[in-house]
Amino acid sequence: MQGEEPRRMRADSRQKMTSLLESATDVFAKSGVDAPVRLIAEKAGVGLGTVYRHFPQRSDLIKAVFQTQVDACAEAAIDLARLYEPGEALDRWMQRYVDFIATKRGLAGALHSGDPAYCALPAYFNQRLCPALESLLAGARAAGVVRVKVAAKDLLIAVAQLCSGSQDDGLVFARRMVQLILAGMRQEHK
Amino acid sequence: MQGEEPRRMRADSRQKMTSLLESATDVFAKSGVDAPVRLIAEKAGVGLGTVYRHFPQRSDLIKAVFQTQVDACAEAAIDLARLYEPGEALDRWMQRYVDFIATKRGLAGALHSGDPAYCALPAYFNQRLCPALESLLAGARAAGVVRVKVAAKDLLIAVAQLCSGSQDDGLVFARRMVQLILAGMRQEHK
DNA sequence: ATCATAAGCGGAACAACGTTCCGCTGACAA
DNA sequence: TTGTCAGCGGAACGTTGTTCCGCTTATGAT
Numbered sequence: 371m372q373g374e375e376p377r378r379m380r381a382d383s384r385q386k387m388t389s390l391l392e393s394a395t396d397v398f399a400k401s402g403v404d405a406p407v408r409l410i411a412e413k414a415g416v417g418l419g420t421v422y423r424h425f426p427q428r429s430d431l432i433k434a435v436f437q438t439q440v441d442a443c444a445e446a447a448i449d450l451a452r453l454y455e456p457g458e459a460l461d462r463w464m465q466r467y468v469d470f471i472a473t474k475r476g477l478a479g480a481l482h483s484g485d486p487a488y489c490a491l492p493a494y495f496n497q498r499l500c501p502a503l504e505s506l507l508a509g510a511r512a513a514g515v516v517r518v519k520v521a522a523k524d525l526l527i528a529v530a531q532l533c534s535g536s537q538d539d540g541l542v543f544a545r546r547m548v549q550l551i552l553a554g555m556r557q558e559h560k
Numbered sequence: 561m562q563g564e565e566p567r568r569m570r571a572d573s574r575q576k577m578t579s580l581l582e583s584a585t586d587v588f589a590k591s592g593v594d595a596p597v598r599l600i601a602e603k604a605g606v607g608l609g610t611v612y613r614h615f616p617q618r619s620d621l622i623k624a625v626f627q628t629q630v631d632a633c634a635e636a637a638i639d640l641a642r643l644y645e646p647g648e649a650l651d652r653w654m655q656r657y658v659d660f661i662a663t664k665r666g667l668a669g670a671l672h673s674g675d676p677a678y679c680a681l682p683a684y685f686n687q688r689l690c691p692a693l694e695s696l697l698a699g700a701r702a703a704g705v706v707r708v709k710v711a712a713k714d715l716l717i718a719v720a721q722l723c724s725g726s727q728d729d730g731l732v733f734a735r736r737m738v739q740l741i742l743a744g745m746r747q748e749h750k
Numbered sequence: 751a752t753c754a755t756a757a758g759c760g761g762a763a764c765a766a767c768g769t770t771c772c773g774c775t776g777a778c779a780a
Numbered sequence: 781t782t783g784t785c786a787g788c789g790g791a792a793c794g795t796t797g798t799t800c801c802g803c804t805t806a807t808g809a810t
Binding site: 570571572573596597598608609612616617618 | 772777
Binding site for chain 2: 402404475476478479480482483484534
């Protein structure tokens with residue numbers, strides 16, 4: 371009948387699981403993805419065994435948090451497109467994207483480490499975020515706000531690299547650079 | 561009289577030190593910069609205490625190897641310029657540079673990790689390699705082999721990123737891309 | 751409501767790492 | 781040749797990721 375999961379989870383188990391995800395999100399944002407698993411378990415009020423029951427490897431926890439946040443970021447595009455006019459929606463989403471990338475300290479290192487555990491992440495990143503940005507760009511272009519032709523994928527990568535380059539005051543710097551890019555996209559053709 | 565080091569090293573101490581550096585170079589090249597210190601000590605036939613006597617932190621060992629290799633790469637530019645005509649010298653040095661970068665798996669991660677131990681490395685990298693490449697470029701330009709105006713720093717960074725992007729068959733890919741860039745630099749102006 | 755059962759939990763225990771420490775050895779000046 | 785201390789080796793410690801197992805307790809049948 372239903373194509374659901376093979377088995378229903380026990381209620382307390384699901385609760386611990388979400389608590390764990392929240393804690394991991396916080397800790398990764400505050401201390402980077404290299405934070406100890408023990409710290410995450412403690413802040414979630416959960417034992418170590420529980421962490422490894424739900425996420426057999428440390429990298430699985432990282433992947434789960436990352437995908438959740440990518441999903442949230444992609445869905446924000448839809449909400450923003452509904453709430454604001456095209457140009458404003460694009461602006462706000464780019465800032466949202468910058469904030470998302472800024473919490474990813476240490477992940478770039480893991481990505482380039484050659485560890486196969488992470489090699490699926492960039493694909494997921496593109497698959498979810500590219501369409502999101504493309505639809506915003508299309509809207510802005512249709513409204514005549516954006517006149518320059520630019521690929522969504524290029525924009526995503528460019529901003530990501532702007533953010534990962536510097537580390538401490540990176541956020542204000544990144545925001546400024548993104549504003550610059552957005553302004554550039556609004557220029558008239560010559 | 562002499563402004564040398566404050567004290568002469570004991571002969572055996574210097575021997576162990578160079579043995580250590582060689583071993584570290586090998587191991588880092590084979591297993592990446594995340595290789596265990598114990599393995600390096602063992603392959604050098606040296607105790608752990610000796611490693612930490614010469615290099616108080618793991619990162620000091622990485623820095624030492626890195627700087628040695630940067631120096632060697634910079635000096636290779638001088639040799640090549642003497643042995644070959646300008647265009648050939650440039651080609652060969654770029655391949656040499658690609659080989660150097662290719663042994664740096666894992667280092668990009670360390671560099672972006674925010675660890676202050678590594679923040680001096682990029683500066684050293686530029687300081688030594690930029691002049692080296694600039695002199696080769698100047699020679700090639702003077703000989704009329706290279707006609708496009710390109711900054712040495714940009715070339716170095718571009719190639720480094722080409723190499724770090726892919727990881728397994730990265731070397732052949734990188735070589736091909738570098739050939740492409742070099743060929744592009746030889747184009748006539750339109 | 752009660753109970754049997756096993757899903758799920760906590761945290762002790764293990765392995766691999768970076769780093770510290772200290773007793774012994776042997777290189778070098780006298 | 782000999783005394784001394786620079787320098788060595790590796791045991792030991794603290795912190796990590798990961799495994800394991802005895803106990804707790806949610807859950808469905810009664």
